[in-house]
Amino acid sequence: MKYLKNVASLEVDIDACTGCGVCIEVCPHNVLAVEKRKVVILDKDRCMECGACAGNCAFGALRVDKGVGCAAALINSIISGGEPSCDCSGSNKSACC
Amino acid sequence: MAELKFIKPELNKRTSACCGPAESMLQYANESSVSASLPVLKKNRKAYVTGSLMTDTGAVPVISTDITRSDYWEHVKCRASAFRNTYTIDPGLYAVGSPDKNSDVLVSANYKLSFDALRKALKGISAWILALDTKGINVWCAAGKGTFGTDELIRRISITKLDKVVSHRKIIVPQLGAPGISAHKVLKASGFRVCYGPVRAEDIGPYIASEYMATGEMRTVTFPFxxxxxxxxxxxxxxxxxxxxxxxxxxxxxxxxxxxxxxxxxxxxxxxxxxxxxxxxxxxxxxxxxxxxxxxxxxxxxxxxxxxxxxxxxxxxxxxxxxxxxxxxxxxxxxxxxxxxxxxxxxxxxxxxxxxxxxxxxxxxxxxxxxxxxxxxxxxxxxxxxxxxxxxxx
Incomplete structure (x- = not known):
């Protein structure tokens, strides 16, 4: 199953990449591969922008607008003007002081 | 010495989830004081704790790998209602089987559904479980929100004195926790090396058995009917x-x-x-x-x-x-x-x-x-x- 075409914000900085392969390990959708000691994007449309690759790259070679792909969260943020937040964590959102 | 029992009486209170010292999440008492706390301890609650294990840093609750009928009933309720928002366990360290200083440490969330999936998958395995305080949210969603994150992992390692419980310096984090974790930052701050385990808890056994090699299949998320x-x-x-x-x-x-x-x-x-x-x-x-x-x-x-x-x-x-x-x-x-x-x-x-x-x-x-x-x-x-x-x- 793939989501919309050509929307994912995933970008690679080839120069920064050392080919260590951590990003491939953490990617849940097999988006990336290492070819000739550099990371390549196999299929951008499979990317769900979870941010695991970018967050675990010690060399800053990956960039992605990390965020929840959740309509409810984004609608909430439009209405409240705040950060996208689902109501799936329910009332306990305010449990944090 | 009287056998230590795990008695923290309230399962679902999330009052200590954030405010105040959540660090005091594990309370232990001698057998004799158990009866005094029992009125609050409802039947079947914490049924997954079967005993406790003494370590260099204190007692750690030992948990069962059996999912009982009441667990399953809770799962159904959890899937269907707002009950899911309060279906939590105490964050902290747990023991499965009879782990020692060389045993694996598996990181999980303090959402009971996640915790149950993990303990069920650990039948016949001795390991430590480090449950992070994710405010009762599952690993993947919490990783997206950042509560299953680098800071909480580092904090939890330090609170539980994990470096004294185990002699090695490796922790196994579920792959779906990766959006919240920066492995290199965890290593720098805590000395523990993060290994990303399989996506699904049920693959933990084969993953450990194959010398911590996750297959491509174990690393890929599916979304079946x-x-x-x-x-x-x-x-x-x-x-x-x-x-x-x-x-x-x-x-x-x-x-x-x-x-x-x-x-x-x-x-x-x-x-x-x-x-x-x-x-x-x-x-x-x-x-x-x-x-x-x-x-x-x-x-x-x-x-x-x-x-x-x-x-x-x-x-x-x-x-x-x-x-x-x-x-x-x-x-x-x-x-x-x-x-x-x-x-x-x-x-x-x-x-x-x-x-x-x-x-x-x-x-x-x-x-x-x-x-x-x-x-x-x-x-x-x-x-x-x-x-x-x-x-x-x-």
Whole structure:
């Protein structure tokens, strides 16, 4: 199953990449591969922008607008003007002081 | 020395979740004091704790790998209701089997459903479980929100004095926790090396047995029919609670409101087909669309939901006409409003899937929201026109 075409914000900085392969390990959708000691994007449309690759790259070679792909969260943020937040964590959102 | 028992009495209180020293989450007492606390300790709660294990840093609760019938019943409740928001365990260190200083440390969330999946998968394995305080949210969602994150992991390692419990410096983090964790930062701050384990808890056994090698399959997220279906109650519930009462009220008012007053008979007989169509569009958007997701054409969830809604409305319209004389305005309203409602509800399912990203949802909303608002206004105008026509004004 793939989501919309050509929307994912995933970008690679080839120069920064050392080919260590951590990003491939953490990617849940097999988006990336290492070819000739550099990371390549196999299929951008499979990317769900979870941010695991970018967050675990010690060399800053990956960039992605990390965020929840959740309509409810984004609608909430439009209405409240705040950060996208689902109501799936329910009332306990305010449990944090 | 009397055997130590784990007695923290309240399971689901989340008062200590954030404010104050959550670090005092584990309380131990001698056998003799257990009875004093028992009135609060409800039967079956904490049933998964079978004893305790002494370590250099104190006692660690030992947990069972058996999922009991009451656990399963809780899982059903959790999937179906707001109970999911309070289905937590205490964060901290737990023992499975009889782990020692060389045993693996597996990181999890303090959501009981996640915790149960993990302990069930550890049958016959001795290991430590480090449950992070994710405010009762599962690993993947919490990683997205950052509560299953680098800071909490480092903090929890330090609170539990993990470096004294085990002699090695390796922790196994579920792969789906990776969006919240920066492995290199954890290593720098705590000295522990993060190894990303498989996506699914059930693969933990084979992963450990194969010397910590996760296959490509273990690393890839899927979204099979049954997983999609399990998530639908949480789509149906909010739609029924948030939208349906308003829809029902307006429908009954439109059909009940006559020049001579409000008529119950008119409300019921005129409104009934539309009340049913309302239910059908919730059914189409919140159940049929998620269940048949890969088989409905187009990638956009809004379009998928609209198609499902339209097909079901066409299918049911004949039935609706039994109650209602065919009225052009009402017919236009029916084909405009109900597929759009289904589309909107289906779009909400993007929050439950394993593959939708934020940029895509934003694009859907950018196009969708003006259409939804426009459709809603037009629907209102059509209903008003119907009333005016009925009253002989038009």
């Amino acid at each position: 049954i997983d999609r279906l399990i998530l639908t109650p949480m789509e149906i519930n909010p739609a029924m609670k948030k939208y349906y009462p308003w829809f029902a009220l307006i429908t009954l008012a439109v059909f009940g409101l006559q020049p001579g007053g409000i008529f119950f008979r008119g409300a019921l007989f005129g409104g009934l087909p539309f009340l049913l169509l309302g239910l059908i569009s919730i059914f189409a958007g919140a159940l049929v669309t998620p269940a048949l997701l890969p088989f409905i054409p187009f990638r956009s969830f809004a379009v998928k939901g609209w198609i499902t809604g339209m097909l079901l409305v066409i299918f049911s319209a004949g039935f609706a006409e039994i109650f209602n004389q065919v009225n052009t305005i009402l017919l236009i309203f029916t084909y405009l409003f109900f597929p759009l409602a289904s589309s909107y509800i289906a779009l909400q399912f993007t929050g439950s899937t394993t593959f939708t990203g934020m940029s895509g949802v934003k694009k859907e909303l950018r196009i969708g929201i003006p259409l939804y608002i426009g459709g809603l206004i037009l629907s209102g105008l059509l209903l008003s026109a119907y009333k005016l026509q009925q009253w002989g004004v038009l």
